[in-house]
Amino acid sequence: xxxxxxxxxxxxxxxxxxxxxxxxxxxxxxxxxxxxxxxxxxxxxxxxxxxxxxxxxxxxxxxxxxxxxxxxxxxxxxxxxxxxxxxxxxxxxxxxxxxxxxxxxxxxxxxxxxxxxxxxxxxxxxxxxxxxxxxxxxxxxxxxxxxxxxxxxxxxxxxxxxxxxxxxxxxxxxxxxxxxxxxxxxxxxxxxxxxxxxxxxxxxxxxxxxxxxxxxxxxxxxxxxxxxxxxxxxxxxxxxxxxxxxxxxxxxxxxxxxxxxxxxxxxxxxxxxxxxxxxxxxxxxxxxxxxxxxxxxxxxxxxxxxxxxxxxxxxxxxxxxxxxxxxxxxxxxxxxxxxxxxxxxxxxxxxxxxxxxxxxxxxxxxxxxxxxxxx
Amino acid sequence: xxxxxxxxxxxxxxxxxxxxxxxxxxxxxxxxxxxxxxxxxxxxxxxxxxxxxxxxxxxxxxxxxxxxxxxxxxxxxxxxxxxxxxxxxxxxxxxxxxxxxxxxxxxxxxxxxxxxxxxxxxxxxxxxxxxxxxxxxxxxxxxxxxxxxxxxxxxxxxxxxxxxxxxxxxxxxxxxxxxxxxxxxxxxxxxxxxxxxxxxxxxxxxxxx
Numbered sequence: 001x002x003x004x005x006x007x008x009x010x011x012x013x014x015x016x017x018x019x020x021x022x023x024x025x026x027x028x029x030x031x032x033x034x035x036x037x038x039x040x041x042x043x044x045x046x047x048x049x050x051x052x053x054x055x056x057x058x059x060x061x062x063x064x065x066x067x068x069x070x071x072x073x074x075x076x077x078x079x080x081x082x083x084x085x086x087x088x089x090x091x092x093x094x095x096x097x098x099x100x101x102x103x104x105x106x107x108x109x110x111x112x113x114x115x116x117x118x119x120x121x122x123x124x125x126x127x128x129x130x131x132x133x134x135x136x137x138x139x140x141x142x143x144x145x146x147x148x149x150x151x152x153x154x155x156x157x158x159x160x161x162x163x164x165x166x167x168x169x170x171x172x173x174x175x176x177x178x179x180x181x182x183x184x185x186x187x188x189x190x191x192x193x194x195x196x197x198x199x200x201x202x203x204x205x206x207x208x209x210x211x212x213x214x215x216x217x218x219x220x221x222x223x224x225x226x227x228x229x230x231x232x233x234x235x236x237x238x239x240x241x242x243x244x245x246x247x248x249x250x251x252x253x254x255x256x257x258x259x260x261x262x263x264x265x266x267x268x269x270x271x272x273x274x275x276x277x278x279x280x281x282x283x284x285x286x287x288x289x290x291x292x293x294x295x296x297x298x299x300x301x302x303x304x305x306x307x308x309x310x311x312x313x314x315x316x317x318x319x320x321x322x323x324x325x326x327x328x329x330x331x332x333x334x335x336x337x338x339x340x341x342x343x344x345x346x347x348x349x350x351x352x353x354x355x356x357x358x359x360x361x362x363x364x365x366x367x368x369x370x371x372x373x374x375x
Numbered sequence: 376x377x378x379x380x381x382x383x384x385x386x387x388x389x390x391x392x393x394x395x396x397x398x399x400x401x402x403x404x405x406x407x408x409x410x411x412x413x414x415x416x417x418x419x420x421x422x423x424x425x426x427x428x429x430x431x432x433x434x435x436x437x438x439x440x441x442x443x444x445x446x447x448x449x450x451x452x453x454x455x456x457x458x459x460x461x462x463x464x465x466x467x468x469x470x471x472x473x474x475x476x477x478x479x480x481x482x483x484x485x486x487x488x489x490x491x492x493x494x495x496x497x498x499x500x501x502x503x504x505x506x507x508x509x510x511x512x513x514x515x516x517x518x519x520x521x522x523x524x525x526x527x528x529x530x531x532x533x534x535x536x537x538x539x540x541x542x543x544x545x546x547x548x549x550x551x552x553x554x555x556x557x558x559x560x561x562x563x564x565x566x567x568x569x570x571x572x573x574x575x576x577x578x579x580x581x582x583x584x
Contacts, residue, residue, distance in 0.1 A: 090473035091473075091475075093473070095477035200444055201444060205473075205475055235473070235500055236501060237471055237472070239470060240405070305503075308501035308508075
């Protein structure tokens with residue numbers, strides 16, 4: 001891990017044009033986290049050990065002396081992670097005992113005495129090694145404990161091993177040395193998690209996770225940090241998140257009076273259904289499929305229920321989405337309305353693009369009703 | 376003398392009510408595919424009831440911070456027709472909400488009849504919290520859901536009003552009447568389940584007009 005304190009404000013992440021907002025939020029988080037004192041700090045070099053017994057594994061590392069420089073790095077990392085804008089994760093608790101292995105370690109690290117903290121840190125390090133297979137890069141695990149009165153913050157970080165060049169000027173001339181024992185502080189493979197609360201039965205049930213691979217199309221990769229290592233699940237479940245997305249799209253659609261904006265929302269829906277990236281947040285949906293500064297995007301973001309849900313990742317379910325949205329309604333120049341289940345578009349309902357969009361539909365009539373108006 | 380908890384509890388009522396509304400909608404959507412759901416109702420705990428629970432000398436261990444720790448400040452109830460609906464509804468809820476505790480409330484002894492209900496404690500998901508929720512540090516992180524049949528409810532609800540909060544031991548005649556009603560509800564649930572199974576195994580022919 002590099003030791004210099006970064007002057008660069010955090011702008012990395014899935015937020016794109018919201019970088020300015022992030023900087024404001026980050027400075028607020030910085031001020032808030034500075035009220036906590038760093039009380040515990042552990043670092044371990046972790047190599048993949050999936051499938052091997054972990055009990056006797058002693059990874060290189062241990063407790064660190066908390067220097068002013070290290071303290072500054074911890075504050076800086078927490079602030080730049082902008083955990084308040086990351087996805088919520090919940091510990092996957094055994095409901096019969098109300099226990100979760102990682103939560104128990106986190107609580108022990110946060111509230112236990114020095115020996116408890118040491119054991120918890122080692123168990124967390126072993127667990128990480130056990131969750132990593134040979135596709136994983138060796139990494140540096142840093143576990144930090146912060147406290148303010150009876151409140152605690154526990155953060156986990158992993159930084160992947162990297163190689164770096166060092167240029168040296170010698171009498172014989174410049175030389176380049178390859179450093180192979182460094183860990184990248186800025187890699188997109190780095191991961192983080194934050195848990196905070198008091199020693200109460202319903203605190204430390206949820207946290208925030210930083211994981212740029214959590215929306216990876218490969219589920220094995222996507223689940224490594226949050227599900228396999230942290231033993232957590234996403235705070236918004238698959239069906240709940242998908243229904244939420246459908247509700248927001250529908251509201252945005254209703255708020256958009258312009259047919260072009262409605263068309264943009266419709267195209268976004270179709271693109272989402274076909275995307276291989278099935279794990280998504282509302283913010284990512286807007287960033288990927290809706291034009292920046294467009295009315296459709298604006299209507300979509302205004303329909304999001306609260307700030308807490310904007311960046312929450314969930315597993316998109318096509319069937320739930322179709323069930324929730326159900327119909328697409330077309331108005332033809334002749335005054336005819338055609339409403340179709342989403343799944344029939346492109347099948348029995350054909351739409352041809354061109355100077356004019358034309359619709360054709362063919363099928364067997366099985367029912368006929370008289371209505372006073374379009375329903 | 377009024378409990379000091381009442382004012383502190385009431386100060387958050389608007390937020391609790393906002394959450395109640397959102398959780399009820401979310402739960403209704405989650406179980407909407409099941410045709411055997413009679414109703415889904417959520418409520419905010421009354422301030423007096425909260426204060427009594429916070430100050431109950433029998434709390435073991437006592438609450439450190441009742442405003443956060445009491446988990447039924449928001450509670451929902453789902454009533455289903457048949458015993459065999461309990462498990463699939465619970466499964467739907469566990470897919471929808473992160474469940475941290477599950478309990479089946481049943482009489483302690485086989486020969487007893489009494490209150491029956493399944494209870495879940497779930498984490499409040501991020502998208503249902505009303506604006507202003509995260510700015511306060513004195514709010515719960517969990518809520519309760521009860522799942523029961525109509526007959527379980529038919530016994531539990533009047534009994535709760537009449538006898539549950541009685542300060543003293545109930546007279547033997549009252550306990551015997553309550554036991555008879557609980558046994559009747561228990562038996563009715565099983566009878567309905569048998570009827571359902573019989574009709575599924577041998578569906579009656581539709582009457583032709």
